[in-house]
Amino acid sequence: MALLKIRNLTVEFDTAQGPFRAVDGIDVEVEEREVLAIVGESGSGKSVSMLAVMGLLPPTATITADEMTYDGRDMLKMSGRERRQIIGREISMIFQEPISSLNPSFTCGYQIEEVLERHLGLKGKAARKRALELFESVGIPDPARRLKSYPHQLSGGQCQRVMIAMAIACKPRLLIADEPTTALDVTIQKQILDLLMKLQEEYGMGLIMITHDMGVVAETADRVSVQYKGRKMEEADVLSLFENPQHPYTRALLAALPENATGDRLLTVADGWEGVQ
Template sequence: MPLLEIENLVVEFDTASGPFRAVDGVSLSVDAREVLAIVGESGSGKSVSMLAVMGLLPWTAKVSADKALFNGRDMLGMDAAERRKIIGKDISMIFQEPMASLNPCFTVGFQIEEVLRFHLHMNKKERRARAIELFTQVGIPQPEERLSSYPHQMSGGQCQRVMIAMAIACNPKLLIADEPTTALDVTIQKQILDLLMRLQAEHGMGLIMITHNMGVVAETADRVIVQYKGRKMEEADVLSLFENPKHKYTRALLSALPDNATGDRLPTIAGLMAEGEFMTVTPR
């Protein structure tokens, strides 16, 4: 049985001009110890799909699905109290922009200890010891001192490591990493990806990697889902996708990779098309 199984997920938002469908009939599954990448351009519904399953969308969102099961439990059928016991414990998410995701009013130590207090009911001494252990695990230097730091006193890479520490604090079964290397320089990006893959292997987690970076996909994923305009365009194992992409949009994404240094113009992908249409790749 898959760890997470979603069928025909639909997410709509009420707007002044009528309902806007951000996710349109997406189906996916991920197993324990598997890395699933969801790729596509900004606005393709990647993050919204996962936030919908976790119940983290605003009240303006209307979410429906034929099936949305985590470990055999219906996520959309749960009440808010029951979902809160799972989110952050069995399912964790690393959000985009760590500097914006951490609360600037509290130390990073307090924020990670709150996760441990709520889900694992640890006492103060146990929480501090676990926080130090987590900071050490994700490679934050001088972890005891860093617990007293505020987010603005840490670099972007360190804040991202704090977010990862918070996400794995309760040894989740499923970790969702939403653009985990956004706004980080190339060296730090490599460190963060290596860290995520090591933690995924050590803890046996299922991992969903949301990204628009096909290089990240090639390095990390077992399977890939390609999304465009809220729909799933293609799904394949990572080797098949790169060697023999079936869908026109997938070929467009791969053609836009700066995979050589010939000096030619890179191909481009046009913007959103009318219903039922897809973009044309500008040739090299």
């Protein structure tokens, strides 16, 4: 049985210009201990589809699906209370832009201890001890001092590690990582990816990696789902996708990689792709 299973997910937003469909009939399925990469350009509905799962879209969003189950439980029929017992504990998400995702008014230690109290009932010294262990596990230097730091006092890479520590605080079964390395320099990107894969293996989590970076896909994924304008173009295991992509859009994405450049000009996706009819 799939850990997360979604069939025909659609998300529409009410706008001044009328309804806008950001996700159009997406299917998603991920097993325990599996890494699923969801790839595509900005605006392809990658983040919106996962925010719909997390229940984090604004009231202007209309979400429909034929099926949305987690561990066999119907998420579409859950009450708000039942959903909150799962989200943050069994299903966690690492958001884009770690500095803006943390509350600037509270210390990093307070924010992670809040998660531990809400989901695990830990308070006081017990919560502080667990927070310290989490900071150590994600490689934050001088963790005792960093617990007392505010987000603006940390680097981007350290803030991302804080976000990862918060996401794994309750040892979730499913972790969604939304462009986890986008705002970081290349050296830190590698460290964060290595950390995520280490934690995924250690905890046996299912991992959904949202990215536009095909290099990240090649390094981390078991399966790949390619999206374009809210629709799924192709899904395959990672080796098959790179060696024999079936859809023109997937081929265009791969052709746009720097290592696949020919001649003096780097190809863009538009060079090999005229759109979906």
